[in-house]
Amino acid sequence: MRQLRGFTVVELVAVIVITGLIAAIAAPRFIGRDAFDARGAYGTLTSALRYAQKTAIAQRTNVFVNVNLGTRTICLGYTSNCNVAVLDPATQTAYIKILPNNIALNTATPTIGFDGLGRPIPNATATFQIQNTVVPAEPARTITVEAETGYVR
Structure with a gap:
């Protein structure tokens, strides 16, 4: 008698069930962007603050970071109101970044500068808190x- 090779129905059903469970649990994490927006905003604001400080040190001048809480816009400039803008090294245009709509940004110091030695202006600790408004289980992220x-940490 000949022995047939292949999968049994039970094995096929088990593979389909396991694949379905993985898809139901993992797919929403990859499809939905909402959970990642707060992380992205945290990275964008942190890099803007660090770039402003490094630019101030390199050029031995004051560089300001202006965070507009209403529009969630970040701009870098040589004046506190960003009239004279710092150039974005990637685009060679004014350094302006817009954070996603589904985050809440809170700070007591919406404008902070750095002097030629990298010290903050005003010389006080500043904190920025980013919270995802769509996914409340996401922890708030704080930049100091x-x-x-x-x-900047």
Whole structure:
């Protein structure tokens, strides 16, 4: 007698059930962007603060970060109101970044500057808190600019 090779119906059903479970659990994490927007906003604001500090040190001048809480816009400039803009190294245009709509941004210091030594202006600790408004289970992310040193963490 000949022995047939292949999969049994039970094995095929088990594979289909496991694939379905993985798709039901993992797919929403990859399809929905809402959970990643707060992380992206955190990275964008952190990099803008660090770029402003490094530019101030490199050019030995004051560079300001202006965060508009209403429009969630970040701009870098040589004046506190961004009239004279710092250039974005990627686009060679004014450094302006817009954060996603589904995040809440809170800070007591919407405008912070860095002097030629990298120290913050005003010389005080500044904190920025980013919260996802669509996915409340996401933890709030906090960015701190240290007084005296201007260290961004």
